[in-house]
Amino acid sequence: MRDTRFHLLAVLAAVSLGLAACAGAPPKAPSTGCNRCHNVATTLPPKHPTVVEGGIAACVACHPPKPDTIEPNPFPARMHRAHTRAGVECATCHGLRPDGSFILLEVPGSLGTLDVADFGRVKKAMETWATFPFLAGTHGVKRNLMCGACHARQLIPEDNETTLNARCVACHGTNAQVSAKLKSRLANPHIDPHESHLGDIACTVCHQGHAASQAYCLGCHTNFVMPIPGRAKS
Numbered sequence: 001m002r003d004t005r006f007h008l009l010a011v012l013a014a015v016s017l018g019l020a021a022c023a024g025a026p027p028k029a030p031s032t033g034c035n036r037c038h039n040v041a042t043t044l045p046p047k048h049p050t051v052v053e054g055g056i057a058a059c060v061a062c063h064p065p066k067p068d069t070i071e072p073n074p075f076p077a078r079m080h081r082a083h084t085r086a087g088v089e090c091a092t093c094h095g096l097r098p099d100g101s102f103i104l105l106e107v108p109g110s111l112g113t114l115d116v117a118d119f120g121r122v123k124k125a126m127e128t129w130a131t132f133p134f135l136a137g138t139h140g141v142k143r144n145l146m147c148g149a150c151h152a153r154q155l156i157p158e159d160n161e162t163t164l165n166a167r168c169v170a171c172h173g174t175n176a177q178v179s180a181k182l183k184s185r186l187a188n189p190h191i192d193p194h195e196s197h198l199g200d201i202a203c204t205v206c207h208q209g210h211a212a213s214q215a216y217c218l219g220c221h222t223n224f225v226m227p228i229p230g231r232a233k234s
């Protein structure tokens with residue numbers, strides 16, 4: 001058991017070292033994936049409890065995974081922002097089991113299921129979440145909301161995006177409720193993106209998570225002035 005574990009870590013360490021920008025001398029032993037780049041103890045927030053050296057499993061003892069919570073989740077939000085921006089390999093902390101379970105290394109349980117061929121899409125989505133102010137990133141930066149707040153455990157959304165839209169509504173309300181809240185702020189209350197002759201349409205018709213949002217109305221009403229949050233990288 002112990003040997004297998006160390007072998008796995010050594011392989012992952014070698015792979016990561018080859019790809020990630022990591023200053024300093026290579027590690028003497030395949031101790032943990034973390035201390036290759038920094039002393040985790042001194043990277044932790046001030047007054048943080050002392051942590052015994054180890055991989056991500058040492059953290060989840062006190063920060064258990066909550067892959068579909070709608071609550072702010074600052075531990076993984078900070079870990080992903082820091083490491084994704086620095087180009088750290090996902091394999092430092094994650095693995096994919098043959099049955100498609102996306103996991104944390106040495107931590108029981110699954111964060112969601114994934115076809116290995118789709119991993120590139122998840123990685124790209126993580127990069128936009130961590131670096132760009134499109135809507136997914138806005139939710140991350142302003143509220144430490146992770147992927148699961150919008151996606152639950154469905155890492156690749158289904159075609160009709162039912163799960164996603166149900167999550168938007170759970171936090172923001174229906175079109176009618178958003179409309180009621182926003183009406184007084186609109187330039188022209190008769191031109192309301194959340195209440196129109198199109199009826200109760202899905203949020204994601206206009207609001208994108210990882211790309212520029214655009215009000216669908218503008219496809220026909222080219223004269224409307226209808227700015228939307230998350231329409232461009234600012």
Ligand code: HEC
Pocket residue numbers: 020021022033034035036037038040043044045055056059078079082083086088089092093
């Ligand atoms: C390939 C290099 C690399 C590896 C491997 C790595 N980190 Fe980091 N880590 C960074 C960089 C770069 C930063 C951002 C700059 C900084 O704060 O030091 C960072 C930041 C952090 C932070 C501070 C986050 C914040 O918001 O304050 C923590 C905590 C951390 N890492 C823990 C870990 C843990 C735990 C592991 C192993 C599971 C790990 N790191 C593996 C490079 C790495």
Ligand code: HEC
Pocket residue numbers: 040044045048049050051058059060061062063074075078079
């Ligand atoms: C003994 C329990 C314990 C362990 C183990 C532990 N933490 Fe923490 N951590 C805490 C507590 C308590 C807090 C403060 C309350 C909170 O945010 O959960 C905290 C907060 C944090 C925060 C700040 C979250 C915020 O609110 O901004 C980061 C980042 C963090 N821990 C990283 C780590 C990393 C990385 C590891 C593994 C190397 C780790 N922790 C292991 C107990 C622990």
Ligand code: HEC
Pocket residue numbers: 056064065066067068073076079080083084088089090091092093094104111122123126127146147148149155
């Ligand atoms: C330093 C460790 C670390 C690195 C590096 C890391 N992750 Fe994670 N990841 C975690 C932890 C811890 C969780 C569990 C968070 C939770 O559910 O509370 C997690 C959860 C996730 C989830 C589940 C979504 C959710 O809302 O919790 C996805 C998707 C994910 N990671 C993708 C990635 C991708 C893609 C990369 C590489 C670009 C990556 N991670 C790199 C530690 C890491």
Ligand code: HEC
Pocket residue numbers: 121122123125126127129135136137139140145146147148149150151155156157161164204207208209210211
């Ligand atoms: C504010 C809600 C929100 C958050 C947070 C969010 N997403 Fe998304 N995501 C969306 C929406 C909406 C779509 C569908 C439209 C689009 O592609 O932007 C989407 C689409 C996707 C897709 C499909 C893109 C493609 O390749 O076609 C993936 C994969 C994805 N998200 C993964 C993630 C991951 C991983 C995270 C966390 C790092 C995350 N999302 C965080 C809202 C969110």
Ligand code: HEC
Pocket residue numbers: 070071135138139142143145149150164165167168169171172203204207209229230
């Ligand atoms: C877990 C709750 C939650 C979920 C799920 C969620 N949001 Fe949000 N959203 C928030 C919060 C909280 C803010 C306010 C952030 C702030 O300004 O402090 C916000 C902000 C916004 C904004 C304003 C952004 C800005 O830049 O001003 C838009 C638009 C939005 N959400 C749309 C959506 C859509 C569309 C979805 C579904 C894909 C969604 N949200 C999912 C909680 C959520």
Ligand code: HEC
Pocket residue numbers: 168169172173174175178182185186187193194201202203204205206207214215216217226227228229
């Ligand atoms: C037809 C396009 C369209 C659809 C569909 C749509 N929105 Fe919007 N949404 C917009 C536009 C445009 C704005 C910017 C309004 C403004 O501030 O002038 C906006 C703004 C918002 C805001 C920001 C409010 C604030 O306080 O600034 C939230 C939250 C939001 N929408 C949630 C939703 C939710 C939830 C749904 C689905 C139930 C939805 N939207 C459906 C176009 C749309």
Ligand code: HEC
Pocket residue numbers: 190191192193194195196197198216217218219220221
């Ligand atoms: C598929 C094309 C199409 C889309 C998309 C569309 N409309 Fe229309 N809309 C029309 C047509 C056609 C009329 C009736 C002819 C006219 O008066 O321009 C109309 C009429 C209107 C009118 C009354 C006339 C006016 O110009 O003041 C309003 C207000 C309006 N639409 C708002 C919206 C809003 C808000 C959206 C987005 C939620 C939207 N429309 C999306 C085609 C569209």
